[in-house]
Each structure stands twice: as C-alpha cells, then as structure tokens.
Amino acid sequence: MNGIIEIPDKDKLYYRVHAIYFRDGGIMPGAFRERVDEDDANDYGMSTDWAEYSTAEETRNRAQNPRQNAVVSFITGELKTLKLLVVYYPKEDNPAHTNVRGINTIIRRELIKKFRMEIELGN
Amino acid sequence: MNTIVRTYEKEIEENVGWSYRQRPTIEKMHVGYSSWQRIISRNPRLFHSYIIRSEEKTYYQDFITGRLSHAVISINYADKLEDEINKSKYILRLKNNWDDEGAKKYDRQTWEKAIKFLRDLYSKVIERKDPNLIPKIYHGPDQSIDLFWDYEEMNLLINVAFRGEKATFSAENANGNLNGEFDLSNFNRAVFDFLF
Numbered sequence: 001m002n003g004i005i006e007i008p009d010k011d012k013l014y015y016r017v018h019a020i021y022f023r024d025g026g027i028m029p030g031a032f033r034e035r036v037d038e039d040d041a042n043d044y045g046m047s048t049d050w051a052e053y054s055t056a057e058e059t060r061n062r063a064q065n066p067r068q069n070a071v072v073s074f075i076t077g078e079l080k081t082l083k084l085l086v087v088y089y090p091k092e093d094n095p096a097h098t099n100v101r102g103i104n105t106i107i108r109r110e111l112i113k114k115f116r117m118e119i120e121l122g123n
Numbered sequence: 124m125n126t127i128v129r130t131y132e133k134e135i136e137e138n139v140g141w142s143y144r145q146r147p148t149i150e151k152m153h154v155g156y157s158s159w160q161r162i163i164s165r166n167p168r169l170f171h172s173y174i175i176r177s178e179e180k181t182y183y184q185d186f187i188t189g190r191l192s193h194a195v196i197s198i199n200y201a202d203k204l205e206d207e208i209n210k211s212k213y214i215l216r217l218k219n220n221w222d223d224e225g226a227k228k229y230d231r232q233t234w235e236k237a238i239k240f241l242r243d244l245y246s247k248v249i250e251r252k253d254p255n256l257i258p259k260i261y262h263g264p265d266q267s268i269d270l271f272w273d274y275e276e277m278n279l280l281i282n283v284a285f286r287g288e289k290a291t292f293s294a295e296n297a298n299g300n301l302n303g304e305f306d307l308s309n310f311n312r313a314v315f316d317f318l319f
Contacts, residue, residue, distance in 0.1 A: 018222045018223065020217075020221055020222055020262075023259070023261065024259055028259070028261040028262075028271065029261070029269055029271055030261050030263040030264055033264035035224075063223065064223040064224070065223055103264075105281075105282045105291040105293045105302075106291075106293040108280060109278065109280040110293075
C-alpha cells in the first residue's frame with residue numbers, strides 16, 4: 001500500500017515542531033528536515049500526517065512530550081509545486097503517516113514562508 | 124521632574140554620556156550596539172527608533188515640554204554580530220536527544236567552522252555593503268549549522284555541513300533568486316556581493 005495512494009493537492013499535511021525550533025519569535029528553518037526510520041529503510045522523509053486520517057491535536061499527541069510541540073500545516077499542492085515528493089506511508093500506530101521527500105537548503109527557506117500555524121506552542 | 128524621567132536621565136548619562144538636561148536638538152555620538160539596544164529596551168516610552176542602513180536615527184521626546192528633538196547616533200554593528208555569535212552558543216549546550224526524537228548533539232568544530240566563515244564574510248563583504256545585515260545562527264539538520272538572514276530586502280539561508288568544507292545556500296533579493304554551494308575557506312566574493 002506504501003506510496004500507492006495519491007494525496008489530493010488541496011489536502012493538508014500536519015507537521016509537529018518541537019519547542020527547541022522556536023527562537024527569536026518564530027520557527028527556524030532547521031525545523032524542516034528529513035529523517036530515516038532505523039527499522040525501515042523505506043520510511044524516510046519529513047514525517048507529516050495526512051489530515052484525512054488525523055487532526056492537528058492527534059498529531060501533537062503523538063509526540064513524546066505533546067506540550068513541548070506546536071503543529072503547523074502545509075497544503076499538499078504547494079509542496080508538490082516545490083518539486084517535493086509526497087508519499088503516503090501509513091503505519092500500524094499512525095494511519096495518517098506521510099513522508100515528504102526532497103528537503104534541502106533551498107526548500108527549507110521556502111517552507112519557512114509556506115506553513116500555517118495550527119496549534120501554537122503551549123496551547 | 125518625576126521619578127521615571129530621573130531614571131531615564133541617569134541611564135542615558137551612564138550609557139551614552141548624554142545629559143537629559145542639555146535637551147539637545149541634534150546630537151552625534153558613538154555607542155556600542157548592545158548598549159544602545161539596552162537603553163531602547165528599557166525606555167520604550169522615551170525612544171522611538173528605527174534603523175536606516177548603518178545609521179540609527181532616534182527621536183527624542185521631551186517629557187516635560189513635549190518638544191520633539193532628535194539625535195543621530197552611529198552604531199558599532201560589530202557588537203551586534205558578536206551578540207548573535209554569543210547567542211548561538213546555545214547550540215553547543217544541546218545534548219543528545221535534544222528534540223525528544225533521538226537527535227544527536229552538535230560538534231563544536233562545526234560551530235567554529237560556521238563562525239569563522241561568518242566573521243570572514245562579514246569583514247570582506249557585509250561590513251562594506253550593509254553592516255546592519257547580521258544573520259541569526261541556528262542549529263540545522265543532521266548536526267549542521269544554519270546562518271539565516273531574514274530581512275525584507277533580502278532572504279538568505281546558508282547551511283554549513285557537519286563534516287567537510289562545503290556549504291549550501293539559497294537566497295532571494297531584489298535581483299532575483301540564487302542557489303548553490305561553495306567552499307567555506309575559498310568562497311567567491313562576487314556571489315555574496317550580488318546577495319548583499
């Protein structure tokens with residue numbers, strides 16, 4: 001099932017941002033990064049949640065310390081415009097899990113301008 | 124003269140040697156950036172300030188007469204750069220698992236490499252073009268360091284890699300967009316002349 005389902009351009013993807021990425025009154029570009037799951041080499045990218053299967057609150061609650069996290073969202077179509085690959089990759093414990101691949105210095109500078117705040121830090 | 128004004132008077136005299144009683148219409152003085160920011164932050168009602176390139180123009184409101192006068196103050200922006208460098212030392216205090224998701228701590232050598240490059244870029248290019256353009260210094264992905272200029276007139280992100288001498292950059296200013304990579308110890312000044 002991995003990668004088969006195409007996420008519609010209009011749909012939101014939620015992304016958790018840890019408190020440590022907030023400085024000088026905003027989010028720093030380093031917040032947007034790819035990671036690899038050490039137990040599954042196919043599970044890599046910026047880990048987001050498809051809003052079809054998750055609320056912003058649920059995304060935050062998946063964190064180890066939810067109160068230490070904010071949640072932002074991206075519109076899928078905007079990420080595709082940046083030539084990013086959006087791969088729906090559901091997991092047993094998270095049916096919304098979606099990887100965004102292709103994050104680099106150019107993209108990070110763009111993402112800083114494109115996110116929308118869904119849950120502020122501390123709320 | 125009320126207590127608040129007396130406090131301001133004392134602080135101004137101590138920090139910039141400008142006596143409130145002189146009630147100047149125009150003053151010229153030199154002051155370190157940190158001192159000036161401290162004065163402004165402590166006296167938001169007294170000062171209104173904004174930065175015009177390398178010169179900070181500050182309007183001065185006389186509390187008693189309501190007369191408006193102003194001072195023109197030269198700022199030492201090298202202090203501002205040092206402030207940002209000192210602030211960035213938080214990166215060196217991040218311990219393993221600083222993001223609760225297993226992130227590794229940062230290597231001091233990577234930070235030093237980024238700071239050395241920044242000082243070099245500042246003295247060779249920025250100071251000459253626009254000394255007020257100081258970046259924020261943040262922790263980046265995979266133990267790298269980000270230098271981030273987020274200004275209305277220009278937006279530039281430089282990423283200094285954990286290992287090696289390479290850095291990548293992405294920029295946007297009035298002249299357009301420019302992306303690429305370069306060698307930290309041998310960067311092309313023309314590229315940065317274009318950006319700043």
